[in-house]
Amino acid sequence: MAYFAEHHRIVESGALHLILESPHPLLLSRRIIESSSSSGGVVTAEVVRHFTRPTIGESRSAAPRNLEIPPTAASYALIAEGFTPVSGAAPMEAFERLFQSRFEALSRLLRGRPDLPNLRPIAELRRSEGVGSAIAMVRDVRQTAEKHHVIVRIEDASGTLEALVPRDSPVIRTTFLPDEVVGVRLMMPRERDRLARVDAVTRPDVPNVRQHTTSSRPCRVLFLSDLHIGSRSFLDGPWNALARFLAGGDARPELAREIEHVVIAGDLVDGIGIYPNQERDLAIHDVVEQYRELGRRLRELPGRLNIIVVPGNHDAVCPAEPQPALPEEIRSELPENVRSIANPSTFALEGVVIEAYHGRSFDDLIPALPGASYARPTEVMKRMLQMRHLAPIYGGRTPIAPLPRDGLVIDPAPEILVTGHAHTFGADRYKGVLLLNASTWQSETDYQRMRNISPVPAQAAVVDLRDLSLTRLDFSQGDLGEIGAPT
Ligand SMILES: [Fe+2]
Numbered sequence: 001m002a003y004f005a006e007h008h009r010i011v012e013s014g015a016l017h018l019i020l021e022s023p024h025p026l027l028l029s030r031r032i033i034e035s036s037s038s039s040g041g042v043v044t045a046e047v048v049r050h051f052t053r054p055t056i057g058e059s060r061s062a063a064p065r066n067l068e069i070p071p072t073a074a075s076y077a078l079i080a081e082g083f084t085p086v087s088g089a090a091p092m093e094a095f096e097r098l099f100q101s102r103f104e105a106l107s108r109l110l111r112g113r114p115d116l117p118n119l120r121p122i123a124e125l126r127r128s129e130g131v132g133s134a135i136a137m138v139r140d141v142r143q144t145a146e147k148h149h150v151i152v153r154i155e156d157a158s159g160t161l162e163a164l165v166p167r168d169s170p171v172i173r174t175t176f177l178p179d180e181v182v183g184v185r186l187m188m189p190r191e192r193d194r195l196a197r198v199d200a201v202t203r204p205d206v207p208n209v210r211q212h213t214t215s216s217r218p219c220r221v222l223f224l225s226d227l228h229i230g231s232r233s234f235l236d237g238p239w240n241a242l243a244r245f246l247a248g249g250d251a252r253p254e255l256a257r258e259i260e261h262v263v264i265a266g267d268l269v270d271g272i273g274i275y276p277n278q279e280r281d282l283a284i285h286d287v288v289e290q291y292r293e294l295g296r297r298l299r300e301l302p303g304r305l306n307i308i309v310v311p312g313n314h315d316a317v318c319p320a321e322p323q324p325a326l327p328e329e330i331r332s333e334l335p336e337n338v339r340s341i342a343n344p345s346t347f348a349l350e351g352v353v354i355e356a357y358h359g360r361s362f363d364d365l366i367p368a369l370p371g372a373s374y375a376r377p378t379e380v381m382k383r384m385l386q387m388r389h390l391a392p393i394y395g396g397r398t399p400i401a402p403l404p405r406d407g408l409v410i411d412p413a414p415e416i417l418v419t420g421h422a423h424t425f426g427a428d429r430y431k432g433v434l435l436l437n438a439s440t441w442q443s444e445t446d447y448q449r450m451r452n453i454s455p456v457p458a459q460a461a462v463v464d465l466r467d468l469s470l471t472r473l474d475f476s477q478g479d480l481g482e483i484g485a486p487t
Contacts, residue, residue, distance in 0.1 A: 002210055003412055004043060007033050008112040014045035022052060026348065026412060027079050033108065075219065075350040076261070076306055076339075082322030082357075082407025083342035094402035099137070099179075102406035103156065106181035106388055107135045109204040109411075116183045116202060123158035125196070127188045132196075134161070135183050138176045152176050152198065154184065164195040174201050177368055180392040204388040206413040206431050213415065215350035215465035220258040222246075223461040225265035225358075225420025226440035228314065229297060230290030232283045233443040234270075237478035238458035243300045244480075245473070251480050255471065259462060261349050262305050265420035265438050266312025266358030268294050274314050275447050287316050291326075291333040299335050307335075310343040312358035312420060320401035321360060321391055322408060344390055344407065346414060350465045355414040359421030359437070361391030361398045368393065374453050377437040378428035381417055385410065385430055415468060423448070423455035427470055434468050436461050 003026065004011045011019070022028045031051055032043060089097065110116065116133035125132040136154035143150055150165040150172060163186060165171045176182070183202035189195070228234055241250070248256045269290035270282060284290045298307060309326070311317045317324055323343040325331075331340050341347070344357035365380050366372045372380050384390050390408040391398050400408075410417075418436045426437035439459035448455065458476040463469070473480060 002207070003029050004033075006207055006413070007108050008041075009033070009043055010041055011043045012045060015043045015048045018045055018048040018052065024077050024079070026353070027077070028052070030080065030412065034105075075215075076308075077348045078341065079346040079348060079353065079412070080407070081325070081342035081346075082344040083324045083401075084322075084403050084405050084407060086401075086403065089402075089404075091402055094404070097404050098400070098402050098406055100157070101404065102179075102389070102392075102409060103135075103137055103181055105406060105409040105411060106204050109388060110135045110181070110183040110202065113183060113202055115200060116185060119183075121158035122154070122156050122161045125161070125186065125188060127190055127192075130188060131185065131199070132188050133183060133185045135181065136161070137181050138178055140178060141176045150176075151195070154182075162195055163198045165198045169198070171198050171201060175369055176201075177365070177387070177392055179394050180387050180389060203386040205386045206388070206410075206433060208431055210413070210432055212432055212468065213348075213351040213353070214467060215352065217350075217466075218258045219260050219350050219465045220255070221261040221263060221349055221354075221463050221465060222259050223263050223265070223418050223436050223438040223463065224441070225418070225438035226267040226312065226423055226442060227264065227294065227297070228267055228270040228440065228442035229294045230282060230284035230287075231270035231442050231445070232281055233445055234283070235441050235443055235458050235476075238475040239297065239441055240300075241475045241479050242458075242460060245475070246301050246305070252473075255462065258464075260304070260306060262301070262307045263354065263356055263418060263438075264307065264309045265356050265418050266310050266343055267314040267420060267440075268309055268311070269314060269316070270442075271314040271316060278447070281445050281447070288330070288333070291316070291330045295333045295335060298338060303335070303337055305337060307338045308347065308356070309334075309338060309340050310345055310356045310358060311340075312343065313360050318401070320399040322401060322403065323358075342407070346412065352416065352465050352468070353412060353414045354416045354418065355410060356418050357390045359419035361393070362419075362421055364391070364393040364396035364398050374422045375424055376426065377419060377422040377424060378426040378430075378435040381419060381426075381435045381437070382428070382430045385413070385417065385433060385435075388413075416463065423453060423457070425456045425459040425461070425472070427461060427472065434463065434470065436463075436470075 019025050119133045136156045139153040141152045149167050153162050185200040187197040244250045272287050311323050325342050326340040346355045388410045416434045423440040425439045428435045440457045460473040462471040
């Protein structure tokens with residue numbers, strides 16, 4: 001019900017029953033919301049039946065991969081993979097579809113907000129009405145040379161509009177990012193030669209208040225990232241200490257026993273040719289051999305664990321995001337208890353919704369956001385949640401794949417958002433969402449020193465799914481060291 005409320009839709013009780021009877025209620029709800037054929041206020045039982053009925057003659061290969069439900073571990077359910085198969089359209093058309101998909105998905109969250117009065121397509125905003133609102137994508141932002149006002153150019157499918165943010169307006173503190181979708185309240189001028197003024201900005205954001213699903217039985221998840229297997233700076237000693245801890249042979253065996261799932265947020269191996277002169281930093285020079293070693297390392301962990309991995313920019317898949325899951329020839333090097341899914345992906349463990357994203361877009365967002373740094377990735381993650389998008393900026397350092405559906409939109413809002421890439425440890429909460437940046441198992445490389453990134457390695461985040469409390473474990477000294485207080 002919270003999911004439908006967020007999308008400004010009402011669900012009939014009969015419809016709700018049908019949804020709750022389905023094996024994956026949230027997945028079904030998302031399909032209903034995403035379908036343009038079911039627009040309108042009320043979700044009826046009839047609408048739900050339409051989505052649960054098997055379609056005769058439906059080709060399996062034509063079904064988007066994100067709607068298929070894989071065999072599940074008892075408490076694991078895949079909600080959506082960011083990656084969808086390529087549409088085969090010409091690149092320009094494909095990008096057009098991608099941005100339309102982003103605009104639609106984020107508009108759904110903004111429509112109906114009380115702080116966007118007189119909401120209209122840009123082409124239909126009336127000067128005579130005084131106040132008007134639009135949902136729009138930011139095209140560009142510039143500052144006027146003399147008075148340092150800001151002019152933001154926004155667009156929707158109907159048109160483009162230049163709007164002024166005066167230097168003395170509170171809105172001047174807003175950093176607009178290119179290609180993000182915002183709601184703007186505008187003061188429309190009567191004079192033809194004057195620009196509309198931006199009065200207020202609304203981002204899609206996550207709801208202020210939300211009931212969070214938690215586990216009713218003891219169950220914990222271990223979050224890791226950026227193993228960089230194959231690098232000469234892979235931290236062998238700390239990894240062995242982690243394996244000892246998980247096997248219950250160390251301090252806190254009661255904690256280790258409750259860990260059922262491991263989530264690894266990308267950069268499983270160091271890869272080859274990722275940055276200049278990387279070969280000097282490699283211990284294993286063959287990428288398949290790196291994954292073979294990853295397989296050996298993961299087999300050192302207890303076989304009972306359900307291990308979920310997403311790729312990162314060092315992994316052997318297409319670097320454009322969303323990235324597909326690891327290909328079969330690499331997957332076959334890994335043990336049976338490893339699930340390889342796309343980057344990003346949304347899944348549920350014991351009903352707790354988790355979004356895992358490697359975090360390549362930090363490379364674009366950190367330079368674009370005043371005060372942002374690799375040392376505090378959770379601040380950037382808050383902005384991702386406000387935008388409900390993981391990587392909005394097109395044409396920067398993060399390559400964006402022209403897929404028909406924008407898989408980088410954050411929907412549904414997760415209970416936990418985990419990233420890596422920054423090679424630091426970060427934990428914070430934003431409107432009830434636990435934000436984690438899940439450290440690294442590689443010590444500092446010359447390349448990172450050059451780029452001013454100082455890693456905080458060998459930290460493991462253990463989250464209790466009963467209450468989303470966090471325990472930080474430090475393996476950097478080659479043994480289970482200081483245990484941070486649960487937060
Ligand atoms: Fe990395």
